[in-house]
Amino acid sequence: MGDSTRVKVGIVGASGYGGVQLVRLIADHPHLELVYVGGESSAGKAFSDLYPHMDLATNLTIETVDPETIGDRCDVVFLSLPNGLAWKMTPTLLDKGCKVLDLSADYRFSNLDTYQAWYGGDRTDKEVAATAVYGLPELYRDRIKDAQLVGCPGCYPTASLLALAPLLKQGMIVPESAIIDAKSGTSGGGRKAKVNLLLAEADNSFAAYGVASHRHTPEIEQICSDLAGHEVLVQFTPHLIPMVRGILSTVYANLRDPGLVREDLVTIYTAFYRNCPWVKVLPAGVYPQTKWAMGSNMCYLGVEIDQRTDRAIVMSGIDNLLKGQAGQAIQCLNLMMDWDETLGLPQLGFYP
Ligand SMILES: NC(=O)C1=CN([C@@H]2O[C@H](COP(=O)(O)OP(=O)(O)OC[C@H]3O[C@@H](n4cnc5c(N)ncnc54)[C@H](OP(=O)(O)O)[C@@H]3O)[C@@H](O)[C@H]2O)C=CC1
Numbered sequence: 001m002g003d004s005t006r007v008k009v010g011i012v013g014a015s016g017y018g019g020v021q022l023v024r025l026i027a028d029h030p031h032l033e034l035v036y037v038g039g040e041s042s043a044g045k046a047f048s049d050l051y052p053h054m055d056l057a058t059n060l061t062i063e064t065v066d067p068e069t070i071g072d073r074c075d076v077v078f079l080s081l082p083n084g085l086a087w088k089m090t091p092t093l094l095d096k097g098c099k100v101l102d103l104s105a106d107y108r109f110s111n112l113d114t115y116q117a118w119y120g121g122d123r124t125d126k127e128v129a130a131t132a133v134y135g136l137p138e139l140y141r142d143r144i145k146d147a148q149l150v151g152c153p154g155c156y157p158t159a160s161l162l163a164l165a166p167l168l169k170q171g172m173i174v175p176e177s178a179i180i181d182a183k184s185g186t187s188g189g190g191r192k193a194k195v196n197l198l199l200a201e202a203d204n205s206f207a208a209y210g211v212a213s214h215r216h217t218p219e220i221e222q223i224c225s226d227l228a229g230h231e232v233l234v235q236f237t238p239h240l241i242p243m244v245r246g247i248l249s250t251v252y253a254n255l256r257d258p259g260l261v262r263e264d265l266v267t268i269y270t271a272f273y274r275n276c277p278w279v280k281v282l283p284a285g286v287y288p289q290t291k292w293a294m295g296s297n298m299c300y301l302g303v304e305i306d307q308r309t310d311r312a313i314v315m316s317g318i319d320n321l322l323k324g325q326a327g328q329a330i331q332c333l334n335l336m337m338d339w340d341e342t343l344g345l346p347q348l349g350f351y352p
């Protein structure tokens with residue numbers, strides 16, 4: 001039975017990894033009621049037939065995607081789809097008065113030419129895209145509060161930008177010297193079958209991919225440029241690591257002030273993130289482990305300085321499906337609804 005006091009929520013792409021996390025988080029959220037789940041190949045199946053252990057979270061059946069009817073039934077819609085689909089349905093959802101949170105790359109770029117150069121597609125929603133806000137609350141909280149459309153960041157950009165932001169914003173590093181070395185578990189590639197994500201391919205192996213060409217590079221550069229106040233290029237190398245969940249992003253950059261020690265960085269980072277409940281700056285000498293963040297919306301940051309090279313080294317650990325995806329989307333929605341930013345989100349991870 002429906003609860004008229006709760007905000008009615010729909011998820012398009014509910015069967016995927018991001019969608020499942022959203023179902024779980026919405027079930028635990030005090031102000032949200034899931035009223036619609038949509039998909040393509042899973043349409044017509046009960047959500048609990050796909051995920052039998054989640055029958056307590058919802059008894060909905062996955063439906064086909066018709067933006068008009070979704071817009072009539074929902075106040076808020078999460079789009080957890082492959083890149084290039086959200087922009088085709090978002091204008092209708094917004095016209096219907098919905099708040100829209102897109103987990104794909106479609107609304108992350110302030111310059112659509114950049115989007116089209118990396119993702120393709122012939123966008124016809126330029127006016128709508130211009131209203132989208134980049135959904136990284138620690139950097140754009142006030143803009144997210146007023147947004148009707150949020151483009152939630154990618155998992156690698158979330159981890160990497162939270163590591164770099166204090167240094168860039170305060171002009172402490174040479175921006176172009178930034179090198180981002182990031183590792184992701186296989187769930188980062190989504191639930192759809194892909195040969196490189198098979199256990200027999202990914203297990204006992206560890207390799208870089210997308211070297212000097214990964215599509216998260218321009219997304220990271222866009223926000224770094226915004227923080228630095230001028231155009232910045234960065235070096236970003238992702239790796240696939242044989243685990244399911246988690247990202248560890250290690251960022252290196254040349255310091256402008258060679259006199260700093262790591263305790264200074266702890267103080268600077270703690271001050272920068274003092275109003276951010278989802279970032280935990282670790283004490284000097286403590287470095288994040290991905291398992292701490294598994295099941296939690298927290299980003300753990302460890303800071304270090306190599307005094308031989310005068311480089312800052314910052315390590316950022318997140319759960320790619322929570323702070324890197326669905327958790328961050330709920331965090332953004334909390335802000336858009338003027339609710340506490342922590343509502344309905346898990347603080348502590350599953351481990352140990
Ligand atoms: N995985 C991660 O760590 C992160 C992913 N992202 C982004 O979030 C988005 C979702 O990712 P993820 O959950 O991993 O993806 P999955 O591959 O796990 O899920 C994709 C979902 O999209 C649905 N879908 C695909 N095509 C269509 C279509 N034409 N119409 C309707 N539904 C469709 C699928 O439904 P069905 O099963 O019914 O076919 C499925 O539910 C992507 O844009 C991804 O890049 C962002 C940050 C992190």
Ligand SMILES: CC(=O)N[C@@H](CCC(=O)OP(=O)(O)O)C(=O)O
Nearest residue numbers: 104105154155184185186188189
């Ligand atoms: C391990 C793995 O394959 N990771 C994905 C990142 C997924 C993601 O967040 O990307 P978008 O939302 O920008 O598509 C990749 O490198 O393509």
